[in-house]
Each structure stands twice: as structure tokens, then as C-alpha cells.
Amino acid sequence: MKLEEEIKQKEFKSEYNKAVVNLHFTQSYLITFQARLFKPHGVSPEQYNVLRILRGHHPEPITVSSIQERMLNKMSNASRLVEKLKQKGLAERKECPSDRRQVDITITSKGLDLLGQLDEEIKNFNHSIIKLDESEVKQLNDLLDKLRG
Amino acid sequence: MKLEEEIKQKEFKSEYNKAVVNLHFTQSYLITFQARLFKPHGVSPEQYNVLRILRGHHPEPITVSSIQERMLNKMSNASRLVEKLKQKGLAERKECPSDRRQVDITITSKGLDLLGQLDEEIKNFNHSIIKLDESEVKQLNDLLDKLRG
DNA sequence: AGACATTATATGTATATACATACATTTGGG
DNA sequence: CCCAAATGTATGTATATACATATAATGTCT
Numbered sequence A, B: 001m002k003l004e005e006e007i008k009q010k011e012f013k014s015e016y017n018k019a020v021v022n023l024h025f026t027q028s029y030l031i032t033f034q035a036r037l038f039k040p041h042g043v044s045p046e047q048y049n050v051l052r053i054l055r056g057h058h059p060e061p062i063t064v065s066s067i068q069e070r071m072l073n074k075m076s077n078a079s080r081l082v083e084k085l086k087q088k089g090l091a092e093r094k095e096c097p098s099d100r101r102q103v104d105i106t107i108t109s110k111g112l113d114l115l116g117q118l119d120e121e122i123k124n125f126n127h128s129i130i131k132l133d134e135s136e137v138k139q140l141n142d143l144l145d146k147l148r149g
Numbered sequence C: 001a002g003a004c005a006t007t008a009t010a011t012g013t014a015t016a017t018a019c020a021t022a023c024a025t026t027t028g029g030g
Numbered sequence D: 001c002c003c004a005a006a007t008g009t010a011t012g013t014a015t016a017t018a019c020a021t022a023t024a025a026t027g028t029c030t
Helices: A015-041 A045-058 A064-070 A078-087 A110-131 A134-147 B015-039 B045-057 B064-070 B078-087 B109-129 B134-146
Strands: A089-096 A101-107 B091-095 B104-109
Touching: A015 A045, A015 A110, A015 B015, A015 B109, A045 A064, A045 A078, A045 A089, A045 A101, A045 A110, A064 A078, A064 A101, A064 B015, A078 A089, A101 A110, A110 B015, A134 B015, A134 B134, B015 B045, B015 B109, B045 B064, B045 B078, B045 B091, B045 B104, B045 B109, B064 B078, B064 B104, B078 B091, B078 B104, B104 B109, B109 B134
Parallel strands: none
Antiparallel strands: A089 A101, B091 B104
């Protein structure tokens, strides 16, 4: 549905103005459905994202600052998210021997199991939530990559 | 820059998977810069959005639930945002005479002044933050509108 | 009119973001 | 080697989101 109808706004001052609002609105649409998907599994979308980053490095550990770099929200707070995952038994924290300021984080087997369960579900979700065909999605990704310069 | 480089991920399982991540990442990119733009003026991005909704109806008042419908995050909390705006003298609250459950909200002249100051700044911001030409932005908006079905 | 559902708003709680700041450890210059 | 700067992590505070629930006012059915 056109954004103008969704938020009951007659028109936008420019396509650029509409695009900024459209990106916020579409992301909100996605995250609402994602949160509902993750909720029965006891993790939030950002916690899931950190788990995926951990799995990407498994069995090597990864430091908190490296997690931060790979997160979608750069200014967020990796250490608090790791703490949440640890409380749920999905991740482990260990002091880094070579630099005692750093903390090595690894995903646990429980964490890997959870991701394994979610993989198929997420794949189906991604296809069903995005009502575009293969070439359109590709086009969208290219435009977003270009948008950020 | 390609999303893969920005979040140091080698590849995505599908374009659909990438698109979901790309939308989150791009929105985060936008909101970070927007927040910095608004900060000197003492309002957050969502507070600004509510102010724009109020101006769109001025001089008519608008109820809290109508604000909610027009907000980007449908599940958010219009009444708390209105409270913040009231504390800053940017909006007023009045009991609706025809239905005492409802609350009529109007933007104050101070609120209109603030938006007036911001208008030009936002317009320039929207153009500079989106590094696409006119036809590409149009294409992006069409894809986003179609994506949500 | 009385009982009950519905609607409009407000509030409580958990999570996350954004930013400032604190603290310990490491690094590097003198 | 010692002190200052830089780095890695944690924490404090304000804001916002997501959802459940509370409360008052209104509408509806009999």
C-alpha cells in the first residue's frame, strides 16, 4: 500500500522526503513482525543478530568491540546484549589472555541449537514478508547500498 | 558502500535475507544522523514526527488515537510523546467536549516556530543523506511501497 | 435503566538505543 | 621506567518501542 495512505498523509514535499519516512516506516513494519517471530524463542531481534555474529565466528571467540562493529546499530551496546545472552545460557564470556581489557565471547551449544531451530523459520519469514520478486529485491538492495554512499 | 563490507559479513543466504538486514541497517544510518540534527533543538525524531502531524491538522485539534494512526511506529505510545511535547510548551492538551474520553491536542505557536526553523534544515538534510538521483529515489519509494504489499 | 462490551487514554515493565562517563589495562613518549 | 594518552568494557541516564493492563467514558442490548 502507498505510504501516503498508510500514514494518512496527503503528499510529501519531495521524493527524498518520502524516502526518509518510507525507510523508517518499512523498517518498523519489518521489526514488528520479526519481534513476534522471535518472541516464542525468548530472544529479541538484536539478541538474535548478536547470536548470528557469534555463530559466524564459531568456534573462534570474538571480542565485544568486534561484535559492536558488526551490529546493525553501531551506537548500541554490545556488552549489555552479551550479558542478556549469557543469562539465557546462549553465550559465554571469558577473559582474553593476551589483553586483559578484552573479553572473548563464544556461542554455546544451546545457542547453536536455537539458531538451528530458527534458520528455516527465518528463511521462510524473509521470503513472505518481502512482497517483491527476485529481480526487484536485488534492485532494492542495490539502491540501499548506493543510498548510503 | 556494500552492506557486506559495512557489517563485515561475507555473504547473505539470499537477496531477501540481505534486504531485511539492509533495511534495518539503512534505517539505523538515517536515524543516527536525524537524531544529531534534532538534538540542538531539544526534540527527538519521534517527537518531531508528532509535531509534524499536529501541524498538518492545525488549527484543528487532533486526538491522541489519530496521532497514533499517523505515526511511523504504530505500536508506540502517542500519549507519552504528547506529554513530552507539552512539557516543552510545544503542544497543548484539552479535554474533548463531545467525548470526555478523548483528548484534543494542538500545536502551540512555539511548536510552529520550531518546525518553521527546522523546515529548511530538514529539506537539505533529506537531499544530502540520500545519495541517489531523482529517478532512483522514485524507484526506491515504489519498491518499498510494493514490498509491504 | 442496568449489565456488558467497546473505546480512548494512561501507566507499568522489559528491552533497546544514544550518548556520556567511569574504570582498568595497555601502549607509547620522554 | 614512569606518566599520559589510548583502548576495551561496563554502567548511568534519557528516550523510545512493544505489549499488557488499568481506568474512565461511551455505546448497545435486553
